[in-house]
Amino acid sequence: MPILNMVETINLALKQEMKKDKKMIVLGEDVGRNGGVFRTTDGLQKLFGEERVVDTPLSEIGIVGSAIGMAVNGLHPVAEIQFSGFLYSPFDQIISHAGRMRTRSKGRFSCPLVIRCPYGGGIRGLELHCESPEAILSHTPGIKVVVPSRPYDAKGLLISAIRDPDPVIFFEPMRIYRAIKEEVPEKEYTIPLGKASIVKEGTDLTVISWGAMMRYTQEALAKTDYKAEIIDLRTISPLDTETIVNSVKKTGRCLIVHEAAKTCGLAAEIIAQINERALLHLEAPVERVTGFDVPYPLYKLEGHYLPDEKRILRAVERVMKF
Amino acid sequence: MSKKVVANFKVEYWQILDANGNVIVGARHAMPLPMPRLSPDQIKELYELMLLTRTFDEKAFHLQRQGRIGTYLPVRGQEASQVGTAYALDKNDWVLPSGRDIGVCITRKLPLHMILQYRGGDERGVRVPEGLNIFPFTIPSSTHIPHCTGVAWASKLQRQKAVTMGYFGDGATSRGDFHEGLNFAGVYKVPVVFVCENNGYAISLPRAKQTAAETIAQRAFAYGFEGIQVDGNDVFAVYSAAKYAVEKARKGKGPTLIECVTYRMADHSTADDASRYRSQKEVAKWAKRDPIDRLGKYMRKNKLLSDKSKKALMEKIKEKVDKAVEEYEKIAPPQPEDLFKYTYAQMPEKLQEQMKELLGE
The missing domain is CATH 3.40.50.970 (Thiamin diphosphate (ThDP)-binding fold, Pyr/PP domains)
Incomplete structure (x- = not known):
């Protein structure tokens, strides 16, 4: 292959x-x-x-x-x-x-x-x-x-x-x-739209991300001892609410990581979906690590704008220790 | 050191009938413009389509005033521009109308009751029947201009003979979509005819304030194709220009921009009051150039119309329009499920849930 x-x-x-x-x-x-x-x-x-x-x-x-x-x-x-x-x-x-x-x-x-x-x-x-x-x-x-x-x-x-x-x-x-x-297989294959993928199963908390942030989120999580269930959304719209909600019902804790600005970012919608469908399963408020509500900067500052290991790990601790 | 002219263009103005319905005998230095090849029956058909458009237009205005349809954009004054261009098309050709192009859709045989249904707030009215290549009316003034290019481009790539005709007003030509759509059409030499109905106003803004260019037609030359200005109230000139452009497109010789110089006799819409921004004197001046009167005068002079035949025609048209109103008002309102059914080919789960919420299930 x-x-x-x-x-x-x-x-x-x-x-x-x-x-x-x-x-x-x-x-x-x-x-x-x-x-x-x-x-x-x-x-x-x-x-x-x-x-x-x-x-x-x-x-x-x-x-x-x-x-x-x-x-x-x-x-x-x-x-x-x-x-x-x-x-x-x-x-x-x-x-x-x-x-x-x-x-x-x-x-x-x-x-x-x-x-x-x-x-x-x-x-x-x-x-x-x-x-x-x-x-x-x-x-x-x-x-x-x-x-x-x-x-x-x-x-x-x-x-x-x-x-x-x-x-x-x-x-x-x-x-x-x-x-x-x-x-990657040479021959053609499809992955259905609207279906998230559970990249790694876990029981302590659910971590949701997509795109480039998946890699950095996974690298950060590898540095903790928590057993995170990691979900890669793959399709942003329509959202695979079922996979998200089932996972949160299992773990009771959730962190969302995205690169886009915070206000009205996709994490806000995911949190609303969790509140509507799994509120009583939650052990802690759902956390999000996102870009800031500022225009995307030129590169001297982009390392500060993008969610990084430090911010992700701090959020994991907040979710786990609530 | 030297300088030389590297580009040249000239903008023609086409007119065949004067305001009294006489065929203009060209001035000494004018280029001759022959009468289009139209049989007496075809001339009668053009007249009927224009009169049908006007009668429908008047009826629609009253229906709006009575609350039986919603906001309506009157056509009055632009019948020759709309009917004359659409009449030059073949069955499989495409049209992309703007919100005011009732005459185009009537000529392309969109059932009258469907136009009322659409204006009556029911989108099923622009579920255009199979076999009619008409886009739904585009409400933003210019965003469909690049679509015209794309539709024509697809015909070309699929080796189909269809020509695409897109309609918009003078105001639309100030928007970026006009530029990008026409530029692409020129680059890929697609079989498209752009029809600008320059009706003098974009709501309240007069044409002179829309662009400093002398004509809208001349903009075509900047995109590498031909622009023609026509007397938009002279159905023969309009048809001639459209026929020429359609045949050119069908032969693979690329796009044309036709600027129909016409006048919006009515308000911009049923929510507008044009007396706030233009004089009665100006309106009266244009009333003398009415496109239907003009063709009627020509027909009377050429024994194609009499008081008797006009009366019979009016009765036939009135009956058609009344029947359309009757049919429209018989249509049951759309079901609430219709809100959700057409958003995607397959309804996603979230919409299924939202539909259940609405239906109280």
Whole structure:
């Protein structure tokens, strides 16, 4: 079995799906000749031609807006938005149209579209290259939001996203694009959207995270003696409430770690779900370690912004010793 | 040291009928613009579609005043721009209408009662019947412009012959979506026709304050394709420009922007009062250029319309509209489950729970 990083598995998934699905189109800035600024689309244009792997103008509304039109008219576009901060300009297209197409046509039209987008911080990036807007998009009806945390999942989730009949925003954590390598089957496989994964079973507390934070959360937890049950959400919307609630009922304690800002971050929704469904099982208030409610900083300060081992371990102690 | 001209463009204005319904004999230096190839029956059909649009429009306005439908955006004055462009399309072509494009949808055969149903707050009205390639009305003024490009692009890539026609107003051309949508259309040379109904106003803002450019049509040249300005109240000129652009698109020769210079005779919407920002004198001036009167005068001069045939036509149209109202008012309101049913292909668990909460289960 080949040992691949996330960039390579995404590339493999795109190639395999394009070979299979003649209606699939890849479009975005620098995705063709250059193979993408992170090389996720490397070699695709050579294999499938300029009509199906399209280098677009620098125009995010153009990319997402025309992809919506394509999706309604029979194609399966997989658009790339080069960095997550550039996703803000086509938000209107995503919120006003991609997410509403099925509803506003009462099922006559749908929008089977994937928007892939490098995401998150920790890469000494430029301003607006390190955003984590998953909660804003989860608040938007009609779309699905996916964040893989490892190469194996990236492949299976991306193939599911491409085959999904609804619009999917697929966030790729840049910080672990190449940092994790693992065995990934050559042949295609899917991982269902909307299903979290229990990465490690445990009984003392439930720890929930996703994306690049999974790795750092796991590394921090390895330094404690607590038996944590670690959940990787994988899909942010729709949320796998069942897996979360079952785990919290078992452990009675919960910590959520995410990179995005705190206020109205996804942890807030997870806590609300736990309160609604497992309040009387709780032994301690649910804790969260998140980014701060400030704009994502340039890199001299990003180490302070991102949840780190120290903050995670302190929160674990608070949850356990309450 | 030298300088030279590196780009050149000219914007044409197309007109065939004058305000009195006479075919204009071109001035000495003008370029000739032939009458479009339309049979007497087709001319009668154009007239009927315009008159049907107006009659429906008047009825819809009254229904809103009586609380029988919700907010409505009147068409009055823009019938030639809407009907004349849509009439140039074939059955499988796509249209993406803006909120005011009732005449487009009538021409494309969207059942009248469905338009009322939509305006009556029931989204099932834009569950466009299979076989009709009409997008639901787009309410934000310009966000569907890139979709037009995408729909046309998909037709091109799938080797289909369909052409896409997208509609928007003068105000929409100030938004970024217009720029990004038209730029993509030019780059990928997709079979699309952009129709800007320049009706003089974006609610209260007059066209002159919308852009410093002399015409909207000229913006097309910056995207590498042709822009044409037409007398939007002259259905022959509008149809000629649309037919030309549609045929060009179908032959793979790329997009066109058609600017129909017309006038919004009514308020922006049933919630607006245009007397706050424009003069009666201006409105009266445009009333003399009415698109339906103009075609009617031409038809009378050419023995295609008489008092008798007009009366019979009005009766037929009135009956059609009354029947549509009757049909609309017979439709039972949507079920509460409808709130949830179309958000995703498969209803996620959270929506199933929320639906149960609503239904009190």
